[in-house]
Amino acid sequence: MKIVVVGGSGFVGRNIIPHLAKEHSVSYISRSENKKLKSIGVQWIKGNITNENDLKIISEFDIVIDLVAVINEKEQKHEDVNVKGMENILKNAGNSRIVYFSAMNADNAKTKYFITKRKAEEMLIKRGNYIILRPSIIYGEDDYLTQMLINLKMPFIPKSGKLCPVYVEDIANILMKVINKEGIFEISGPDDLTLKDMFDIIRKINGKGKSYTVPDFLVKMLSPFLPITKEQLTMLSLDFCKGKEIFSELNIKPSRYEETMRKLFSR
16 A cells, blocks of 8 residues: 655654655655665655645555644644644545544543644544554654653652553554544553653663652742643643553564663664
8 A cells, every 4th residue: 555644854743754664655754864765665755744835745545643732832733733734634635544643532631732632633524435553652762752851850740640641662563553444443562651650760861869859839830930831741641551452352472661661772
């Protein structure tokens, strides 16, 4: 099949596209080319999801995968990327199947990120011929959250819900198995870890002691100086542990967080 990945140069895209490229003809649309994908010969199409004309080409593909998301709203707005971006995809996709990477808790949570993800889901469900993936916190060697935890100098961390982080390579394996199905698939990792638990594992691997949670009132006072936004802190306060059963259903062994992080740190 011919597959185009919108937002393919980001963390998830550059890790799942090599898997897709083993069995399919894959191209990706993004504002900039990725060296890793270039090295394996994946075609780059310059474009921006917020520009409808940049997506005219997607009707030529059997499957369109939408990976675009905004970590914070410094450069782009959630509404533009998630809602208007989905509108642009729907206008141009023709009969192509659309795979949308949404987020766990998008169905009921109330931050701008989740609300706009939910709007995009609703438009796609109304259209039909879709797959919606709602992963928990996705981690890997170079994801934003992992890098933030690695770079934290002080042993203090905000409280969080249970994040159940899922390894990006597991996401790729699941996508390969459900790509011809239809519906909504929730995916979370096997470990009921909080942000503190994840931070402690990273610190332990680096030979450091345990961390301490920061009281909520102090987090609010310090939020302007933290490498994470108020909206992200609100999202991290939720639990992200639905969908563990998908691994057994698809006969995939899930990656354990500490074991995987140790392997990544040893590279």
